[in-house]
Amino acid sequence: MRTRMVAVVGTGKHTPGPVLELSEKLGAALAKARLGIVSGGLGGVMEAVSRGAFHAREQPGQPPIIGILPGYDADEGNNFLDVVIPSGMGHARNALVAAAGDVVICVGGATGALSEVALARKIGRPVLAFPESGGTAMLVCKGLPSVTQVRTPEEAVTVAKGLLE
Secondary structure (H helix, E strand, O other): OOOOEEEEEEOOOOOOHHHHHHHHHHHHHHHHOOOEEEEOOOOOHHHHHHHHHHHHOOOOOOOOEEEEEOOOOHHHOOOOOOEEEEOOOHHHHHHHHHHHOOEEEEEOOOHHHHHHHHHHHHOOOOEEEEHHHOHHHHHHHHHOOOEEEOOOHHHHHHHHHHHHO
16 A cells, blocks of 8 residues: 655745644644655745654654755755655646645645645645645635635644545
8 A cells, every 4th residue: 555645835934933833743743643744845834844743753664754846956855854856846846746645734835835735626636724824724725615624733634534545
């Protein structure tokens, strides 16, 4: 059976502390549920979710933490990734992030996350979002009835696992 992957999208630069804390807790909850993580691999929400998953691992052989980078330099990825994919595609890599997740979870976010959510819905991926994290997550919860609102990392994992069954 292949590893189920959750794409986490959200704010990169200038991420508020509470959003980083939420993202780190989400990463830990995903790792404990043995779900793989894919993101854009840079900072902000992407780094926080990777860090949370990295530190929550309880045994060897956990699902991977993957970053799909916009540029060609693998060293631009955050320090908590198992697999770094330097795409060289710039913002077009957002399509790869959206497609790589069996489920997409949005935390905060701006235009990059908005494009990932839109692409995910266009290709039929379920999207969960934390409206209280602001930004794209709040916007898509108000504007897209197909986006499922979640309030806690534990709820997000429960919903995601239900969608994957």
